[in-house]
Amino acid sequence: MATVKDFRNDIRPNWCPGCGDFSVQASIQRALAAMGKEPHEVAIISGIGCSGRISGYINTYGFHGVHGRSLPTAQGVKLANRNLTVIASGGDGDGFGIGLNHFMHAVRRNMDITYIVMDNQIYGLTKGQHSPTSAHGFKAKTTPEGNIENALVPTQIALAAGIGFLGQGFSSDVNQLVSLIQQGIQYKGFALINVFSPCVTYNKINTYDWYREHVYNLDNVPDYDPTDRAAAMKMVIETHGLCTGLIYKDESRVAYEDQVPGYAANPLVDEDLHLDAKVFEEAIREFA
Amino acid sequence: MLDQLSWKVGGQQGEGVESTGETFAIALNRQGYYVYSFRHFSSRIKGGHSNDKVRVSLQQFRAAADYTDVLLAFDQESIDLNVGEVRQGGIVIADAKFNPTAPDHVRLFTVPLTKLAEEAGSAIMKNMVSLGASACVLGLPIDIFKEVVEERFSRKGQKIVDQNMLAIQSGFNYIKELGGQDPEFALKPADGTRRLFMMGNDAISLGAMAAGARVMAAYPITPASDVMEYLIKKFPKVGGVVVQTEDEIAAMTMTIGAAYGGARALTATSGPGLSLMMEAIGLSGMTETPVVIVDTQRGGPSTGLPTKQEQSDMLAALFGTHGEIPKIVLNPATPEECFYMMGDAFNLAEQYQCPVIVMTDLQLSLSKQTTEPLKLESVRIDRGDLADKNAVESAAAGEFKRYELTDSGISPRVFPGTKGGLHHVTGVEHMETGRPNETAPNRKKMMEKRMRKLHGVEFPFSVERTGDEQPDILLVGVGSNIGAIGEAMGRLKADGLKVAHVQVRALLPFPTNLLQNAIQDAKQVVVVENNATGQLRNLMSFFNVHHDRISNLLKYDGTPFLPVEIYRYCKELV
Ligand SMILES: Cc1ncc(C[n+]2csc(CCOP(=O)(O)OP(=O)(O)O)c2C)c(N)n1
Ligand code: SF4
Numbered sequence: 093m094a095t096v097k098d099f100r101n102d103i104r105p106n107w108c109p110g111c112g113d114f115s116v117q118a119s120i121q122r123a124l125a126a127m128g129k130e131p132h133e134v135a136i137i138s139g140i141g142c143s144g145r146i147s148g149y150i151n152t153y154g155f156h157g158v159h160g161r162s163l164p165t166a167q168g169v170k171l172a173n174r175n176l177t178v179i180a181s182g183g184d185g186d187g188f189g190i191g192l193n194h195f196m197h198a199v200r201r202n203m204d205i206t207y208i209v210m211d212n213q214i215y216g217l218t219k220g221q222h223s224p225t226s227a228h229g230f231k232a233k234t235t236p237e238g239n240i241e242n243a244l245v246p247t248q249i250a251l252a253a254g255i256g257f258l259g260q261g262f263s264s265d266v267n268q269l270v271s272l273i274q275q276g277i278q279y280k281g282f283a284l285i286n287v288f289s290p291c292v293t294y295n296k297i298n299t300y301d302w303y304r305e306h307v308y309n310l311d312n313v314p315d316y317d318p319t320d321r322a323a324a325m326k327m328v329i330e331t332h333g334l335c336t337g338l339i340y341k342d343e344s345r346v347a348y349e350d351q352v353p354g355y356a357a358n359p360l361v362d363e364d365l366h367l368d369a370k371v372f373e374e375a376i377r378e379f380a
Numbered sequence: 381m382l383d384q385l386s387w388k389v390g391g392q393q394g395e396g397v398e399s400t401g402e403t404f405a406i407a408l409n410r411q412g413y414y415v416y417s418f419r420h421f422s423s424r425i426k427g428g429h430s431n432d433k434v435r436v437s438l439q440q441f442r443a444a445a446d447y448t449d450v451l452l453a454f455d456q457e458s459i460d461l462n463v464g465e466v467r468q469g470g471i472v473i474a475d476a477k478f479n480p481t482a483p484d485h486v487r488l489f490t491v492p493l494t495k496l497a498e499e500a501g502s503a504i505m506k507n508m509v510s511l512g513a514s515a516c517v518l519g520l521p522i523d524i525f526k527e528v529v530e531e532r533f534s535r536k537g538q539k540i541v542d543q544n545m546l547a548i549q550s551g552f553n554y555i556k557e558l559g560g561q562d563p564e565f566a567l568k569p570a571d572g573t574r575r576l577f578m579m580g581n582d583a584i585s586l587g588a589m590a591a592g593a594r595v596m597a598a599y600p601i602t603p604a605s606d607v608m609e610y611l612i613k614k615f616p617k618v619g620g621v622v623v624q625t626e627d628e629i630a631a632m633t634m635t636i637g638a639a640y641g642g643a644r645a646l647t648a649t650s651g652p653g654l655s656l657m658m659e660a661i662g663l664s665g666m667t668e669t670p671v672v673i674v675d676t677q678r679g680g681p682s683t684g685l686p687t688k689q690e691q692s693d694m695l696a697a698l699f700g701t702h703g704e705i706p707k708i709v710l711n712p713a714t715p716e717e718c719f720y721m722m723g724d725a726f727n728l729a730e731q732y733q734c735p736v737i738v739m740t741d742l743q744l745s746l747s748k749q750t751t752e753p754l755k756l757e758s759v760r761i762d763r764g765d766l767a768d769k770n771a772v773e774s775a776a777a778g779e780f781k782r783y784e785l786t787d788s789g790i791s792p793r794v795f796p797g798t799k800g801g802l803h804h805v806t807g808v809e810h811m812e813t814g815r816p817n818e819t820a821p822n823r824k825k826m827m828e829k830r831m832r833k834l835h836g837v838e839f840p841f842s843v844e845r846t847g848d849e850q851p852d853i854l855l856v857g858v859g860s861n862i863g864a865i866g867e868a869m870g871r872l873k874a875d876g877l878k879v880a881h882v883q884v885r886a887l888l889p890f891p892t893n894l895l896q897n898a899i900q901d902a903k904q905v906v907v908v909e910n911n912a913t914g915q916l917r918n919l920m921s922f923f924n925v926h927h928d929r930i931s932n933l934l935k936y937d938g939t940p941f942l943p944v945e946i947y948r949y950c951k952e953l954v
Contacts, residue, residue: 153796168637354616361642365592
């Protein structure tokens, strides 16, 4: 059985020392190993950003595509091989800026993939512009006088869009994150795990300490019911989106690929591509 | 007696123009005639003039005729807009309901289409009445419609079928009484050979399915949507899946994901969608992921002429993405070619591990036409260089070199899920293993590896030359213009000229040598294309195809070439 070590490769991440993304990487590796996955059974599809590099730092199949498009790419991979564990991953700019549209539609479509966002409330790779999750008033390279736009709250958007699985983690709480990732992967449908993953280089406001002071850990709320959508929305609003843990889970939803009429039960990649002559003849007859 | 006929039906969009034209065309196709229909429509859903022009003949034509013999008009606007092309002594059949008027050069038959339809059961059957009236004029028995009517309406019960046949009969009788049965308009009988009747989009869809495509991701756009709509109906039979995505960027990246995952995947779009896909097409080239993109060209730029003919995406398809990647661009001209070229497209995509763009144009995509039998057994499936799964699985642990440097530039693929094949794929410049590496020597090696794949390649099918040696005029065309060019050639030949035609079927890799050889013995070369700047002509210059006397016949008003336009242009040249 594969261990955490099997999910490591010898590539040294080019992340800054202390970057929150290291914990996300480690959490994914731990979660996969704990679930008994083998490296070749997993594909990690990422976008562009510091965080997007993650697909190269974990020893699984990996695809590092274009900015903002990890979700449609990941959905394509899943369609070709429904046996794969498909993880999409990237930053807040990638997922909620350029890629927000895909996010909303991935929620609607509900394919069985797990989306892990490293939310640092800034654009890291392009060196410190504000991001869609930067707070109002936040000063960054492109908001020298303070951000005049309001921040998106990813968890709120996800709930509003009708997501079936929603978790939120924090790079300093690896145990919780590992558990969330495992649950997300187990969930048969689209799962978002938004992770507060501090950028130690460009975001001097939302630091580890800042998050430590502000996050509200649902694991410590004994009567919180993650199957109650209205309660989840209320919680997200009341905590300004800063609650961590399992926020919402709906077991009744059926994944997209389990609803496609006639869709092969085996992975398409293993199917014979030759068209059945009878099917062809029948199709041709409509044009005769 | 006629050995070919040009018939047209016109009316308001949503008034049954399309179904009238289609019923007529299918019925005649089944008699063994060659039928070519071209639909003129606007981007309004209801209202606005539309018409369907159907050419029926004893030999294959792939273009609409220059003129009309018989015009069927559901409103006065249809007469006003179209009567100009009705030939001297031609026939106009119009609904009495709107008190039609027509100029003197035609014979007008005023038929109470709507009233007769009501008498037969319902006003909506006026198209059936009008078909009966047309049949009478053309000396065709009404039985020829029976099969089509049954197919259309038998679900609704025998009564409806009977009523429709009655409506056809009453239109027939009405014209007969008016003395409209004229031997001059009678069509020579056809031999009854059964052939197919389909549009380019149908053939593209069938071709994709036959080629083993099982994933399609696309966003609706005219005139490409039919492909997605067709495959959504058919894929359940073959285990495939079509996703209507949120936009073309998702369509393209999802297609890439599916292809990387090991499926044969495609998307289909038109100009604006192709523009949105460009970044991802670069990704496909860089990651060497084989994808097939169908671009059904329409009038641009921007929303331009969304329901009209143009061939103006050629430069975009060839040069559109950023950076430099190997890419293949195919240009079928007929439904038969659409079908077989989709097979080629998937094979080439996987052999060269690069994006393949299959370009059609609106006229080819939407014109229903008689099509020769399509043979499934002629579609080969060649998945290119796949690493042996067993060998990969049993190989000693180590990284799979997805981008192994080979002489051909093509490196064996493994699909995710394969044990022992782990590797990383990235749009960032990378090494043989797929790991990012931006050093100068690596960049150079990898760029050369990718470019090597298609370097010096010219597909033999890219250029087909027909006609005379040392012609006075040689016509070069791409896509659906094959029909009008072929017909113009016939007329020029009849005038005693030596003529030849070169059809370009692949624009990338550009067939420089093949094209140069094909045109060089001509006295004059005319490049015929539907755009304003002469894209094909410019590509020839760009890729070093030369001729001293080369000119460009361009049309960019949204309508396809008529044979006479090409004929006249050439006559003036010589
Ligand atoms: C189409 C496109 N536009 C812009 C960029 C430049 N770009 C690269 S990463 C990035 C933002 C990254 O921010 P985020 O997703 O938050 O990731 P982080 O680097 O903070 O982890 C941008 C704008 C690009 N690569 N592609
Ligand atoms: S710039 Fe920020 S996000 Fe990027 S690696 Fe450094 S700390 Fe992490």
